[in-house]
Amino acid sequence: MLFRTKGYDAVSMDEVSKTAEVGTGTLYRHFPTKEALYDAVLEAWAERVNSAVERALTLDASARDQLLAWLTAYSAMLTEHKGAAARITAALGDPGSPFAAKCQTYLGANQRIIEALSPALRPDVDAMQISRLVGGVAAVADNSEIPADAVQAMLGVVADGLVASEKDSLPVRA
Amino acid sequence: MLFRTKGYDAVSMDEVSKTAEVGTGTLYRHFPTKEALYDAVLEAWAERVNSAVERALTLDASARDQLLAWLTAYSAMLTEHKGAAARITAALGDPGSPFAAKCQTYLGANQRIIEALSPALRPDVDAMQISRLVGGVAAVADNSEIPADAVQAMLGVVADGLVASEKDSLPVRA
DNA sequence: TTGCAAAACGGAGACAGTCTCCGTATAGTT
DNA sequence: AACTATACGGAGACTGTCTCCGTTTTGCAA
Numbered sequence: 001m002l003f004r005t006k007g008y009d010a011v012s013m014d015e016v017s018k019t020a021e022v023g024t025g026t027l028y029r030h031f032p033t034k035e036a037l038y039d040a041v042l043e044a045w046a047e048r049v050n051s052a053v054e055r056a057l058t059l060d061a062s063a064r065d066q067l068l069a070w071l072t073a074y075s076a077m078l079t080e081h082k083g084a085a086a087r088i089t090a091a092l093g094d095p096g097s098p099f100a101a102k103c104q105t106y107l108g109a110n111q112r113i114i115e116a117l118s119p120a121l122r123p124d125v126d127a128m129q130i131s132r133l134v135g136g137v138a139a140v141a142d143n144s145e146i147p148a149d150a151v152q153a154m155l156g157v158v159a160d161g162l163v164a165s166e167k168d169s170l171p172v173r174a
Numbered sequence: 175m176l177f178r179t180k181g182y183d184a185v186s187m188d189e190v191s192k193t194a195e196v197g198t199g200t201l202y203r204h205f206p207t208k209e210a211l212y213d214a215v216l217e218a219w220a221e222r223v224n225s226a227v228e229r230a231l232t233l234d235a236s237a238r239d240q241l242l243a244w245l246t247a248y249s250a251m252l253t254e255h256k257g258a259a260a261r262i263t264a265a266l267g268d269p270g271s272p273f274a275a276k277c278q279t280y281l282g283a284n285q286r287i288i289e290a291l292s293p294a295l296r297p298d299v300d301a302m303q304i305s306r307l308v309g310g311v312a313a314v315a316d317n318s319e320i321p322a323d324a325v326q327a328m329l330g331v332v333a334d335g336l337v338a339s340e341k342d343s344l345p346v347r348a
Numbered sequence: 349t350t351g352c353a354a355a356a357c358g359g360a361g362a363c364a365g366t367c368t369c370c371g372t373a374t375a376g377t378t
Numbered sequence: 379a380a381c382t383a384t385a386c387g388g389a390g391a392c393t394g395t396c397t398c399c400g401t402t403t404t405g406c407a408a
Binding site: 187198 | 395
Binding site: 093094122124129132137139140143144146158159 | 268302306310313318319338
């Protein structure tokens with residue numbers, strides 16, 4: 001679709017309606033706002049989230065690497081549509097957002113990860129925190145055209161931070 | 175100023191020109207774009223960056239806690255004006271941006287931190303990476319109205335991730 | 349002081365978005 | 379076939395950034 005290649009901001013509703021060969025009025029009857037339309041566009045691939053979780057968890061690797069695999073997949077999905085990462089991440093706490101359903105999916109996925117890897121993770125992580133952390137990374141990756149390995153490195157830092165227990169790092173004096 | 179309280183997007187140039195009691199034309203002669211105006215507004219407090227670095231480094235604490243102190247201060251500065259974090263972080267790699275000068279300041283500050291704490295940090299960190307990581311955290315904090323302690327927890331994760339060496343975490347099998 | 353050139357000003361309006369409103373066409377029912 | 383209800387389309391209302399140009403002010407020399 002248009003949004004995929006050009007990004008949310010660069011596509012006008014006029015353009016969409018022309019491409020779809022309908023009037024703008026018709027478009028707005030189906031989707032009350034531009035964001036609602038975008039939400040519908042994002043619907044399909046959001047469903048792949050849960051399978052990505054399973055795939056990461058069945059990996060024969062350390063907890064840290066399973067986590068990293070998930071974070072990478074998650075971030076890749078968020079980055080797939082330009083502008084999506086920031087929008088979805090911003091909507092995480094807002095039940096009124098058009099993206100609320102997607103946020104629930106994502107939070108649930110991270111919850112599943114936490115439960116599966118729990119003993120290896122620091123005790124105070126929660127799904128919201130992980131969602132925000134990788135949402136943040138994905139958002140900057142999205143609008144700065146960062147090379148893939150730089151994104152990977154950032155996610156590595158986050159993964160390490162999430163497995164590191166606080167007790168380990170605190171008493172190490174400089 | 176207006177931007178500080180209402181945020182970049184919520185302030186129109188008409189509003190600025192009215193408040194300043196000048197015509198929009200006059201406004202645009204002084205500042206060629208809205209972003210350039212915003213850059214000028216941000217000028218003053220960007221200068222506080224370097225002193226924040228020094229303050230963090232003179233703290234009598236572990237490398238991790240010095241790092242965290244700096245990340246906290248840095249993030250707080252980015253969040254001080256609504257909308258600034260995302261903008262500045264997005265401009266990090268773009269020398270043509272109006273914010274390029276500020277990005278240099280920030281990158282330099284992170285470079286200083288890296289040099290000071292280097293033995294305690296993972297070997298592959300660079301200033302750009304830190305800037306992006308905390309820029310990402312600050313950006314989501316900025317447009318999700320996150321409580322301060324949640325932001326602090328996320329920065330803690332990042333700080334731990336930055337001090338954790340890769341060798342430690344990789345061989346730990348689940 | 350007066351005259352004049354140059355610079356600064358102000359705001360109307362060009363342009364580009366999102367979204368609404370309403371006249372028209374289409375489909376469904378008896 | 380007539381009538382009603384529903385869907386359509388696009389003009390235009392509204393709001394934003396930024397430009398253009400006629401007017402005012404300023405600075406300087408005679």
